[in-house]
Amino acid sequence: MNIVILDAASLGSDMDLSVFSELGSCRIWQNTEPHELEQRIRDCHIIITNRVILGEKELSFAPSLRMIALTATGFNTIDLERCRQRDIAVANVTSYSTGSVAQHTFAMLLYLLEQTRYYDDYVRQGKFREDRRFADVSRPWYEISGKRWGIIGLGTIGRKVATLAEAFGAEVVYFSTSGVDRVEAFRSVSLDELCRSSDIISIHAPLNQQTCGLLGETEFNMMKKSSLLINAGRGAIVNEKALSEALSAGSIRGAALDVLCDEPPSEDNPLLPLIGEKLLITPHNAWGSIESRSRLINEVFENIKAFQKDEKRNRIL
Numbered sequence: 001m002n003i004v005i006l007d008a009a010s011l012g013s014d015m016d017l018s019v020f021s022e023l024g025s026c027r028i029w030q031n032t033e034p035h036e037l038e039q040r041i042r043d044c045h046i047i048i049t050n051r052v053i054l055g056e057k058e059l060s061f062a063p064s065l066r067m068i069a070l071t072a073t074g075f076n077t078i079d080l081e082r083c084r085q086r087d088i089a090v091a092n093v094t095s096y097s098t099g100s101v102a103q104h105t106f107a108m109l110l111y112l113l114e115q116t117r118y119y120d121d122y123v124r125q126g127k128f129r130e131d132r133r134f135a136d137v138s139r140p141w142y143e144i145s146g147k148r149w150g151i152i153g154l155g156t157i158g159r160k161v162a163t164l165a166e167a168f169g170a171e172v173v174y175f176s177t178s179g180v181d182r183v184e185a186f187r188s189v190s191l192d193e194l195c196r197s198s199d200i201i202s203i204h205a206p207l208n209q210q211t212c213g214l215l216g217e218t219e220f221n222m223m224k225k226s227s228l229l230i231n232a233g234r235g236a237i238v239n240e241k242a243l244s245e246a247l248s249a250g251s252i253r254g255a256a257l258d259v260l261c262d263e264p265p266s267e268d269n270p271l272l273p274l275i276g277e278k279l280l281i282t283p284h285n286a287w288g289s290i291e292s293r294s295r296l297i298n299e300v301f302e303n304i305k306a307f308q309k310d311e312k313r314n315r316i317l
Helices: 018-022 034-041 080-086 098-113 116-124 156-167 191-197 217-222 240-249 290-308
Strands: 002-005 025-028 046-049 067-070 089-091 148-152 171-175 200-203 228-231 254-257 279-281
Touching: 018 025, 018 290, 046 290, 067 290, 080 089, 089 290, 098 116, 098 156, 098 200, 098 228, 098 254, 098 279, 098 290, 148 156, 148 191, 156 171, 156 200, 171 191, 191 217, 217 240, 240 254
Parallel strands: 002 025, 002 046, 046 067, 067 089, 148 171, 148 200, 200 228, 228 254, 254 279
Antiparallel strands: none
């Protein structure tokens, strides 16, 4: 089988992708622009990709295509109906990054909560050496213990974050974006109550019709002025203009985002000028620990191997 990896760069240069050569003739491309796609997939049987758009037009470039193996959980870049019509298998990978995203959530939170930017600059700029005080506590910081932590989206990652937050001594509540009523170890509340009462809010939900634009001007005006927002879900869940206005006006204390509406961000993104002590943006890398990416590659390998044996594994179609 002819296998093509369209965006290997998203997996990191430190990952060994030679394992896929065990499954067929494999060509690896670091990135694929739209004008390069037709030539690269015209003879392939299996496409491995993360975020390359494969709509009806793009799929027509690959008449021999039999499988799309996603190096991600989301599949909104794939025309599933067209794949169904052509009997093209689609498989994704789930739960590989739970520990990585949960850990990154706390890394972002602690950056804001403990005023890490200020204190790092204080030492780097020589102010600690020049200061007559043995300790600088001029910027107050707070403990997680005793705070209410509101989680938007209590899936696998949200549940892991909730467990860790509870271990830190936080009271955890959550808002179910799916509306599914199920027994959980944590209390379910409305979005309004979560916004009004939470000291820390973290997002771990998928992007869909229920979550797109979920947090906007109305929700930010409900939040405590001392609250911190962490988005480790999807960028478009948060209205970026409304968030920039809330940060500028002091409606909330700070925010940390691992995801944005457009990635990489455009120059006119209203949040970029605010990066500093009140705003941290990381480049959508919460999922990307060494261990997480290794699990991901192994899962994709096993998905393809199962397909070649006519077995279904992690199949969407």
